[in-house]
Amino acid sequence: MIVICLNPPTSELPVLRKVIRSSTIDLIADQIRNAIYSGSLDPGQSINEVRTAELLDVSRPSLREALQRLVSEGVMAHAPGRGVRVKRMRPNDIDDVYAVREAIEAQAVKVVIRSGKPIVRIHQSLERLEHAIEGNTARLVGDADLDFHHSIVACSGSVRLSDLMKVSMVHTRLLSLSDPRGYEVRCDLIETHRHLLEAIADGDEARSLTIVGRVMAGAAARLHHSQTDTEAIIVKAAAREAGVDDQWSQLRDTMKP
Structure with missing residues (x-):
């Protein structure tokens, strides 16, 4: 849908x-x-x-x-x-981007669980994702989803992992913005995010890593147009609204692709 x-x-x-x-x-x-x-x-x-x-x-x-x-x-x-x-981004970038994402987040999960790091930030980001999904706005859902994953990395306390994740998040957003179908997000994976948080809170490393891998594989499959779940709930953003203004607006007309 x-x-x-x-x-x-x-x-x-x-x-x-x-x-x-x-x-x-x-x-x-x-x-x-x-x-x-x-x-x-x-x-x-x-x-x-x-x-x-x-x-x-x-x-x-x-x-x-x-x-x-x-x-x-x-x-x-x-x-x-x-x-x-x-x-x-091109189709051949998809698997590579998500392989890097998985490597970063998997390592962060290991650090959080093995070091017993506080995970309050992950709880807070999950709440923001739930609110964003209720609002049914594609970009806000996408932001909240990436923020949830970034919060896991942030909780690791690793500056290097956080720096890698910052760049990886931009790569992920570019994949979505480069999709010829337009920018869209899947809104029915909130239970998967809850299960990931629960696994991390329980200190279950194996289950946490399995969920991270499943999330990355699913996202890559959707961008490859090979998603077969006909019951998936997808929110698609309209094209940029005419007249939207920000500090780049004065440049966009002279910097067209």
């Missing part, structure tokens, strides 16, 4: 903000990742260095360095003579 969500609001995750410290490459890269994650920058969209540097209030060399970092992360793509563009 597919439910069409008309005129969905934009993502609640942070969108692009002016960079105050122009020498901070990390901060510039974070703002561009946020813009991609929130849908302010589309897959395939080119980046005009002059206009983007002006918008961010940073130097072009600093912006260029941040863009090269994003290219190395697989968030951006560079083509000689065509400049830098937001990466458009």
